[in-house]
Amino acid sequence: MIEEYVRTGIARFRFVNIAYTGASAERVGYAMVCAIDQNGAAFWEFHDRFLIDKSSASRRDQLISYAGEIGLDADAFTQCYDDPATRQKHNNNVNAARRIGISYGPRILVNGENAGTTFAAIQRRVDAATP
Numbered sequence: 001m002i003e004e005y006v007r008t009g010i011a012r013f014r015f016v017n018i019a020y021t022g023a024s025a026e027r028v029g030y031a032m033v034c035a036i037d038q039n040g041a042a043f044w045e046f047h048d049r050f051l052i053d054k055s056s057a058s059r060r061d062q063l064i065s066y067a068g069e070i071g072l073d074a075d076a077f078t079q080c081y082d083d084p085a086t087r088q089k090h091n092n093n094v095n096a097a098r099r100i101g102i103s104y105g106p107r108i109l110v111n112g113e114n115a116g117t118t119f120a121a122i123q124r125r126v127d128a129a130t131p
């Protein structure tokens with residue numbers, strides 16, 4: 001899909017990190033913001049550990065420890081994590097997603113409409129929206 005649509009300029013791909021509900025999900029969301037700020041690729045390590053592997057590590061100290069384990073600067077990560085601007089950035093992402101009808105993910109939208117979850121469904125929506 002990336003090769004066929006995004007790289008050819010037919011579609012844009014935008015990934016927005018939003019937390020599900022609950023304090024622990026928000027803490028992971030803040031950590032993901034800090035991971036992106038420090039090293040964009042580190043986001044995916046947090047993503048996989050906390051969303052794919054469903055790690056229960058979601059306390060501040062656990063998140064900071066994990067940041068160090070994957071090679072992030074733990075002091076800079078801690079500063080970012082404790083900064084109210086990080087919470088605001090995360091909350092802005094969540095609010096922007098909710099304004100367009102996304103309250104959980106993953107979701108793929110084509111022209112603001114849910115495109116489905118299978119490659120075939122998404123492809124049909126993109127093809128239908130392409131002149």
